[in-house]
Amino acid sequence: MPVSSAEVRESMYNFARRMSLVGTSAVREILKVAGKPDVISFAGGLPAAETFPVSELARAHAELFAEEGRAAMQYSITEGWLPLREWIASRMRLKGIDADPSRVLITTGSQQGIDLVGKAFIDAGDKVLVESPSYLAALHSFSIYEASFVTVGSDEQGMNVDEVERILRKDRPKLIYTVPDFQNPCGTTLSLDRRKQLLQLAEKYRVPILEDDPYGELRYTGERVPSLAALDKSGTVIHLSTFSKTLSPGIRLGWAIASGEISHSLIVAKQSSDLHSNSISQRAVARMLQSFDYDGHVQSICALYRERCTAMLAALERYFPEGSHWTHPEGGLFIWVELPGGLNAAELLEEALARHVAFVPGAPFFAGSPRHNFMRLNFSDRPPEMIEVGIQRIGEIAKRRLGK
Amino acid sequence: MPVSSAEVRESMYNFARRMSLVGTSAVREILKVAGKPDVISFAGGLPAAETFPVSELARAHAELFAEEGRAAMQYSITEGWLPLREWIASRMRLKGIDADPSRVLITTGSQQGIDLVGKAFIDAGDKVLVESPSYLAALHSFSIYEASFVTVGSDEQGMNVDEVERILRKDRPKLIYTVPDFQNPCGTTLSLDRRKQLLQLAEKYRVPILEDDPYGELRYTGERVPSLAALDKSGTVIHLSTFSKTLSPGIRLGWAIASGEISHSLIVAKQSSDLHSNSISQRAVARMLQSFDYDGHVQSICALYRERCTAMLAALERYFPEGSHWTHPEGGLFIWVELPGGLNAAELLEEALARHVAFVPGAPFFAGSPRHNFMRLNFSDRPPEMIEVGIQRIGEIAKRRLGK
Numbered sequence: 001m002p003v004s005s006a007e008v009r010e011s012m013y014n015f016a017r018r019m020s021l022v023g024t025s026a027v028r029e030i031l032k033v034a035g036k037p038d039v040i041s042f043a044g045g046l047p048a049a050e051t052f053p054v055s056e057l058a059r060a061h062a063e064l065f066a067e068e069g070r071a072a073m074q075y076s077i078t079e080g081w082l083p084l085r086e087w088i089a090s091r092m093r094l095k096g097i098d099a100d101p102s103r104v105l106i107t108t109g110s111q112q113g114i115d116l117v118g119k120a121f122i123d124a125g126d127k128v129l130v131e132s133p134s135y136l137a138a139l140h141s142f143s144i145y146e147a148s149f150v151t152v153g154s155d156e157q158g159m160n161v162d163e164v165e166r167i168l169r170k171d172r173p174k175l176i177y178t179v180p181d182f183q184n185p186c187g188t189t190l191s192l193d194r195r196k197q198l199l200q201l202a203e204k205y206r207v208p209i210l211e212d213d214p215y216g217e218l219r220y221t222g223e224r225v226p227s228l229a230a231l232d233k234s235g236t237v238i239h240l241s242t243f244s245k246t247l248s249p250g251i252r253l254g255w256a257i258a259s260g261e262i263s264h265s266l267i268v269a270k271q272s273s274d275l276h277s278n279s280i281s282q283r284a285v286a287r288m289l290q291s292f293d294y295d296g297h298v299q300s301i302c303a304l305y306r307e308r309c310t311a312m313l314a315a316l317e318r319y320f321p322e323g324s325h326w327t328h329p330e331g332g333l334f335i336w337v338e339l340p341g342g343l344n345a346a347e348l349l350e351e352a353l354a355r356h357v358a359f360v361p362g363a364p365f366f367a368g369s370p371r372h373n374f375m376r377l378n379f380s381d382r383p384p385e386m387i388e389v390g391i392q393r394i395g396e397i398a399k400r401r402l403g404k
Numbered sequence: 405m406p407v408s409s410a411e412v413r414e415s416m417y418n419f420a421r422r423m424s425l426v427g428t429s430a431v432r433e434i435l436k437v438a439g440k441p442d443v444i445s446f447a448g449g450l451p452a453a454e455t456f457p458v459s460e461l462a463r464a465h466a467e468l469f470a471e472e473g474r475a476a477m478q479y480s481i482t483e484g485w486l487p488l489r490e491w492i493a494s495r496m497r498l499k500g501i502d503a504d505p506s507r508v509l510i511t512t513g514s515q516q517g518i519d520l521v522g523k524a525f526i527d528a529g530d531k532v533l534v535e536s537p538s539y540l541a542a543l544h545s546f547s548i549y550e551a552s553f554v555t556v557g558s559d560e561q562g563m564n565v566d567e568v569e570r571i572l573r574k575d576r577p578k579l580i581y582t583v584p585d586f587q588n589p590c591g592t593t594l595s596l597d598r599r600k601q602l603l604q605l606a607e608k609y610r611v612p613i614l615e616d617d618p619y620g621e622l623r624y625t626g627e628r629v630p631s632l633a634a635l636d637k638s639g640t641v642i643h644l645s646t647f648s649k650t651l652s653p654g655i656r657l658g659w660a661i662a663s664g665e666i667s668h669s670l671i672v673a674k675q676s677s678d679l680h681s682n683s684i685s686q687r688a689v690a691r692m693l694q695s696f697d698y699d700g701h702v703q704s705i706c707a708l709y710r711e712r713c714t715a716m717l718a719a720l721e722r723y724f725p726e727g728s729h730w731t732h733p734e735g736g737l738f739i740w741v742e743l744p745g746g747l748n749a750a751e752l753l754e755e756a757l758a759r760h761v762a763f764v765p766g767a768p769f770f771a772g773s774p775r776h777n778f779m780r781l782n783f784s785d786r787p788p789e790m791i792e793v794g795i796q797r798i799g800e801i802a803k804r805r806l807g808k
Contacts, residue, residue, distance in 0.1 A: 032481075044479070046478065046479055047478075049474040049475070049477070049478050050474070052473070052474055052477040052478070054469055054473035054474060054477065055469075055473075057469065057473070057477070058465075058466065058469030058470070058473060061462075061465045061466070061469065062462065062465075062466060065458055065459075065461065065462030065465065066462070069456070069458035069459075069461070069462060070453040070454070070456055070458060071453070072654055073453065073456040073458065073461070073651075073652035073653070073654040073655065074450065074451075074453050074456075074652075074653060074654055075448070075450055075648075075653040075654065076654060077436075107678075108512055108656075108677075108678040108681075108682075109678050109679055111676070111677070111678055111679045112677060112678040115676060115677050115678070119548060123528070123550075124527070124528050137675070137676060137679075140675070140676045141676040141677075144523060144673065144676055146527075244479075247477075248477035248478075249477070249478060249479040249679075250476055250477040250478055250479065250480060250682070250683035250684055251477065251682060251683075251684060252512075252678060252679070252680070252681065252682045252683075269548065271541070271544070272515070272519060272541060272544045272545040272548055273512075273515070273516060273519050273545075273677065274511075274512040274513050274515055274516040274519070274656060274678070275513055275515045275541075275653075275656070276656070277512075277656065277682075278512075278654070278655060278656045278681075278682040278685055279654035279655075279656075280654055280655060280684075280685060281682055281684060281685070
């Protein structure tokens with residue numbers, strides 16, 4: 001059902017009103033509008049639905065109900081279904097992380113992993129060190145535990161780790177939160193040298209690092225860099241990842257890997273949060289993975305997204321006004337654009353929505369003072385032709401506004 | 405695989421050591437031991453797995469994957485799948501609750517509902533008014549938000565509402581938490597008069613009531629009493645319920661119904677907690693319910709549990725020592741027993757575990773000073789013959805200890 005432009009306009013006004021909040025509520029609104037079928041949306045972080053292994057998961061469910069339906073429908077343990085934790089531990093070991101199943105906690109998406117770490121570690125007034133900009137919903141989650149933020153800038157190599165020691169010494173944060181691979185919103189990757197340096201600092205000042213790694217499997221170019229958890233020998237890193245970007249976000253299955261003591265705290269926090277994650281999906285996915293070519297599947301996703309990322313970078317080059325800057329991601333879902341001439345991304349969005357194109361203005365991703373001349377563009381959920389059209393429209397709007 | 409008595413003994417010692425914590429960790433241990441197949445467990449709150457509608461849910465999943473697999477596997481909205489919220493709203497309206505789908509939030513089990521209310525309402529040091537004893541995992545959840553508790557005693561008619569006004573005036577709690585129907589752990593039901601009185605007081609002092617109603621559908625005898633939410637005309641009550649006791653706990657689907665403003669806060673809290681609940685289960689359950697005889701199903705569960713409850717009450721009468729007292733539930737899953745002569749339930753449990761019978765000692769259910777001569781017995785998950793054997797063993801142990 002196509003939306004009328006009146007509908008888009010109404011959502012747009014609602015959006016503009018709420019955008020003044022600069023927060024997740026506003027972004028929720030954008031995503032609602034962006035979800036309408038005739039909107040070219042670069043707003044969400046949605047994987048392409050055509051990559052979902054529907055028939056394989058359907059078969060796993062059919063077998064599951066036939067063979068262990070009652071057990072799957074009963075209460076289960078908080079840690080999660082052991083065969084699934086075993087698969088995850090062995091996958092993580094392939095990536096150099098010293099994981100065993102007893103240290104793997106299944107979470108209701110990796111968003112819950114962030115929430116549990118907040119619950120376990122953050123008391124009112126505690127400081128969390130984050131990149132600026134950083135993942136919006138992590139900021140939101142920590143805010144709920146009344147964290148305050150200390151921010152570190154970033155460039156194409158990720159977090160400016162050189163600034164970190166001064167902050168650790170002065171502000172004594174309780175936690176370091178980072179997305180080292182294909183960061184949200186920037187798409188940038190923390191270099192190996194900076195990873196080593198960050199880990200050393202965290203060890204020296206005894207501050208745990210929350211490594212949020214939802215996108216690590218999605219590399220399109222360049223060399224893989226070991227995760228912080230793979231470099232960690234001291235139990236400093238809590239590593240989060242998820243099946244959301246490789247199998248399905250609707251199943252809400254992610255995982256947290258941490259040292260024994262931290263892992264225990266996370267289990268206690270999870271027990272009070274939701275007792276355990278959906279057992280049917282846990283068992284069905286574990287069954288599916290017994291015979292599923294996960295590597296081949298990830299490769300085919302990467303081929304698709306590589307093409308889309310390339311298309312978006314080319315379209316930006318072609319249509320965006322001179323003086324614009326953007327990141328060149330080696331993987332993940334996002335490109336981060338800095339607009340020239342003091343252009344305001346939220347104002348640009350109003351016009352873009354009227355032309356049925358959506359994105360997320362960058363302001364809410366800044367934990368400190370918001371900067372209004374940035375936008376986050378997602379390329380995974382639309383084919384190259386639509387990317388071309390959408391970027392062209394945004395580019396035209398930006399140029400016209402600059403010309404005024 | 406039967407457990408060796410050495411294994412039981414080891415678990416028992418571990419348990420005894422941890423029981424000194426008097427908390428959920430200890431109860432986790434009990435439940436692990438109790439989960440072993442040759443233990444007669446009255447410890448958990450497990451529904452009987454033979455009641456789960458396995459084939460119906462299997463069929464719904466098969467149809468779902470065939471017809472809307474991709475959509476079901478994608479990200480969804482935080483509020484939950486609309487057709488499921490519509491079904492829930494109409495079911496709640498049948499029970500007199502003025503529910504419309506926009507006020508229904510799907511939660512990852514009703515445990516998450518408790519957690520979200522804690523997240524949205526409780527700051528460090530806030531007071532929560534609870535029954536004494538009260539549901540352990542709710543106490544745990546509120547504790548994580550650094551609540552302190554003010555307690556109200558209870559009898560066979562539920563919470564002693566007469567004591568409430570004094571507390572509301574003096575302690576100004578931020579929230580009232582109660583399980584009015586077939587309370588956990590007591591199995592008692594709050595009388596209609598007390599419900600009206602409690603609601604009036606909450607309105608007068610403007611304190612929201614969290615009505616936790618996981619068991620309301622499971623009534624075996626007596627007349628249904630309207631829920632607090634059904635009596636509420638002022639938006640004072642947040643009502644939680646779940647499919648865990650009627651369809652399946654493994655699907656982790658519950659719901660929260662609240663006034664518009666509170667509902668909005670819960671949605672924001674849920675977004676940061678896990679973005680949304682498992683979409684596949686939400687859609688599969690909504691599909692299943694289109695043609696499922698829910699009332700008939702609930703009646704058959706009630707018939708089964710009524711028999712088990714009756715068997716346990718009869719066995720208590722037959723085997724427990726003189727001076728024991730226990731509640732006479734009209735529904736739900738639990739009987740609450742007060743032991744005579746200063747018997748300590750945790751010590752009793754050690755001996756019971758050695759004879760392969762488990763229950764939960766009452767102490768951790770007290771938010772204030774723990775009382776050690778109580779035990780919670782679950783009757784839903786074992787057939788009458790096993791109930792008879794298990795209660796006989798506990799009774800023998802209790803009598804022998806009294807005789808010493």
